[in-house]
Amino acid sequence: xxxxxxxxxxxxxxxxxxxxxxxxxxxxxxx
Amino acid sequence: xxxxxxxxxxxxxxxxxxxxxxxxxxxxxxxxxxxxxxxxxxxxxxxxxxxxxxxxxxxxxxxxxxxxxxxxxxxxxxxxxxxxxxxxxxxxxxxxxxxxxxxxxxxxxxxxxxxxxxxxxxxxxxxxxxxxxxxxxxxxxxxxxxxxxxxxxxxxxxxxxxxxxxxxxxxxxxxxxxxxxxxxxxxxxxxxxxxxxxxxxxxxxxxxxxxxxxxxxxxxxxxxxxxxxxxxxxxxxxxxxxxxxxxxxxxxxxxxxxxxxxxxxxxxxxxxxxxxxxxxxxxxxxxxxxxxxx
Numbered sequence: 001x002x003x004x005x006x007x008x009x010x011x012x013x014x015x016x017x018x019x020x021x022x023x024x025x026x027x028x029x030x031x
Numbered sequence: 032x033x034x035x036x037x038x039x040x041x042x043x044x045x046x047x048x049x050x051x052x053x054x055x056x057x058x059x060x061x062x063x064x065x066x067x068x069x070x071x072x073x074x075x076x077x078x079x080x081x082x083x084x085x086x087x088x089x090x091x092x093x094x095x096x097x098x099x100x101x102x103x104x105x106x107x108x109x110x111x112x113x114x115x116x117x118x119x120x121x122x123x124x125x126x127x128x129x130x131x132x133x134x135x136x137x138x139x140x141x142x143x144x145x146x147x148x149x150x151x152x153x154x155x156x157x158x159x160x161x162x163x164x165x166x167x168x169x170x171x172x173x174x175x176x177x178x179x180x181x182x183x184x185x186x187x188x189x190x191x192x193x194x195x196x197x198x199x200x201x202x203x204x205x206x207x208x209x210x211x212x213x214x215x216x217x218x219x220x221x222x223x224x225x226x227x228x229x230x231x232x233x234x235x236x237x238x239x240x241x242x243x244x245x246x247x248x249x250x251x252x253x254x255x256x257x258x259x260x261x262x263x264x265x266x267x268x269x270x271x272x273x274x275x276x277x278x279x280x281x282x283x284x285x286x287x288x289x290x291x292x293x294x295x296x297x298x299x300x301x302x303x304x305x306x307x308x309x310x311x312x313x314x315x316x317x318x319x320x321x322x323x324x325x
Contacts, residue, residue, distance in 0.1 A: 014162055021076070022095070022099075024083070024144070
């Protein structure tokens with residue numbers, strides 16, 4: 001797995017973080 | 032934008048073989064899709080805003096959405112600047128490191144979004160830092176160094192960069208205006224002229240001293256071509272006048288040939304400079320009694 005793979009994983013993690021953060025689900029919060 | 036279909040057997044598809052080949056396509060912007068995803072994700076906190084308890088939470092969520100969108104936009108601009116930097120052989124680093132700024136702004140957006148969840152300020156801060164770091168890993172740093180400016184004086188390179196920027200504007204205006212003519216052949220020819228002109232830009236970038244000799248081609252001629260293109264597009268869109276089109280295409284051909292031969296002259300000039308340098312060095316070596324292979 002090259003740096004491209006790392007980039008992809010980092011991007012996916014970022015997307016999930018924004019999604020959860022946006023929905024207010026981080027830290028066990030809820031809608 | 033949609034393009035009218037045309038091929039060898041289409042009514043307007045008969046082109047002589049001496050006509051310049053179609054220019055190669057520019058590669059698409061790397062990572063553009065990812066910035067689109069980020070822009071789409073910026074909608075999430077905005078939608079979630081309307082189910083938040085309390086006016087402040089709604090406002091913070093909306094702000095988070097706006098900030099995230101801004102971060103994605105900055106990232107896209109940064110990618111564009113990086114692509115332009117990579118394409119040129121002589122380039123200064125971007126004045127504003129937009130991608131890294133995008134990392135910071137994205138982190139800020141996640142911080143704001145996380146604040147409205149159950150998280151307090153400190154966890155939100157941590158989430159923000161994580162998001163910024165992930166963004167940085169996934170998009171990388173901006174180009175941070177000047178490229179190919181060793182041994183070239185900065186004033187000259189700046190002049191070259193400015194002149195070429197202007198010339199690029201003329202080309203863009205030409206390509207924009209010719210769309211109005213709704214004529215595929217004219218569009219292809221204009222694209223070919225743009226390609227030839229860009230080849231000349233690269234030559235001038237390689238040796239900024241060429242600027243004074245190429246200036247007419249980068250300025251007045253391209254400006255004239257742009258004006259002619261605008262006039263032609265307006266006229267041809269209204270009248271489909273075949274004579275006007277033939278005249279216009281001849282003009283483009285002349286321009287392209289002119290640019291091409293000028294570029295070759297510039298290259299020859301560079302060659303002559305090199306020959307002089309080599310000659311001088313060989314003479315010195317000979318004087319110092321070193322074997323020079325003669």
